[in-house]
Amino acid sequence: MTAEHTQPVLEVRELQISFDMYGKGLRRESLRVIQSLSLDVRKGEIVAVVGSSGAGKSLLAHAVLGILPSNARTKGRILYKGEELTPALQRRYRGTEIALIPQSVDYLDPLMRVGKQAVSVRGGGEARRTARAALARYGLAPRVERMFPFQLSGGMARRVLIVSAVVATPALIVADEPTPGLGTEAATETLRHFRQLADEGAAVLLVTHDIDLALHVADRIAVFYAGTTVEIAPVLDFKEGKDALRHPYSKAFLDALPQNAFRPIAGAQPYAGKLPQGCLFADRCAMRTETCADAVPMRPLRGGEVRCVHAT
Ligand code: SF4
Structure with a gap:
């Protein structure tokens, strides 16, 4: 059965996110920063979310994990394997069924040795053996277990983050900008690991500003603009070029890449x-008409x- 025909592991339907804040004269205001995000991710599939900064990519990742700031309010639906992902379920699944690979290696505890961080979620002897095997699988020698994060190179720290996230074999992996600061080789290797995890059955939501890297590993790409999903398309359409795409922003986004017209x-x-x-x-x-001022679903x-x- 292809990914297309299975029930989505993750479904996001018309998600809105607002932040309560204090405006002029200490008046409480609500600022809606995410207008309408929708997408789904199936078992064995990588869906990359791309868009310029401020489009809402990382907020989506945090909303799925239930780690938005306390002044955030959400509307819309987030389903995990068909079940409404309530805050209680997010707490239960986080770190086991649903894993976050965060943006920054600062998420590693600077005072904890690598081996301990890799087993922190599960604990126990069996978990230690699993973590050791996972570290080895990501090319990290046994001596790395004894190291502290500051002793690791950027690429190694990134691999430790991945091991910590996937050691519990989650069904859904949310990777939030996992490659900034990495050289092309380390970034490509990181994404290859995601491909491997998806091929082994995980659903991967990959948030990235780097569409070029996404093109190498994703199955589908969702384009975000100003807190809305504007297009979701198979990766082949992005590889084929802008004429195969649907939305004027996606076409312009692709055209702005250095390897294409490099036209901002x-x-x-x-x-x-x-x-x-x-x-x-x-x-x-350039295509707008009067009709475009109406709601666009x-x-x-x-x-x-x-x-x-x-x-x-
Ligand atoms: S302005 Fe109109 S034509 Fe242009 S992207 Fe929006 S809906 Fe489409």
Whole structure:
């Protein structure tokens, strides 16, 4: 059975995230930073989430794990294996069924030896043996177990983070920008590990600003813009080029890559507090018409999904 025909491990439906904050005169205000994110990830599949910074990629990762700041409010649905992912379930599954590979290696405890960090979730002799095997699998010699994080290179620290996350064989792995600061070789190797984990049956949500690396490992790519999903497409469409894509922003995003036309997109992503009516990309879109000022829902198109009234 292909990934396409199985029940999603993760389903995110029209997720909104707002933050309560104090505005002028200490008035309490709510700022909605995520407008509408939807996607799903199936067993054995890597779905990469791409978009410029501020598009909402990392907030999605944190919402799935239930680790948003306390002033965050969410609306919409997040389902894990068909079940509503409540805060209680997020606590129960976090670190076991659902694992986070965080953005920064600062998540490693600087005062704890590597071997201990790799078994911290499960503990016990059997867990130690499993962790040792996992470290070996990621090319980390037994002596690394005795090391502290500051003694590791960037690539090694990154591998330790992966081991700590996957040692409990989670069904869903959320990797939040796992490659910044790594050289091309170490970044490619990190992503190869994700491919391996997906091939062994995990569902992987890969949040990255680096679409080029995503193209190497992902099965599908979701493009975020100003807190909305604007397109979800098979990776082959991105490899084929902009004509195979559906949304004007995805096309422009691809065109802006150095290996393509290297043409920056004119204008800027709108600020969350000052969003236009209707399509959020309208100010930068050459195809806009009056219809674009109405609400624009996601719709299926050519084996993918798009949030654009004129996409064909
Ligand atoms: S809905 Fe209109 S403005 Fe928005 S991307 Fe499509 S054509 Fe452009």
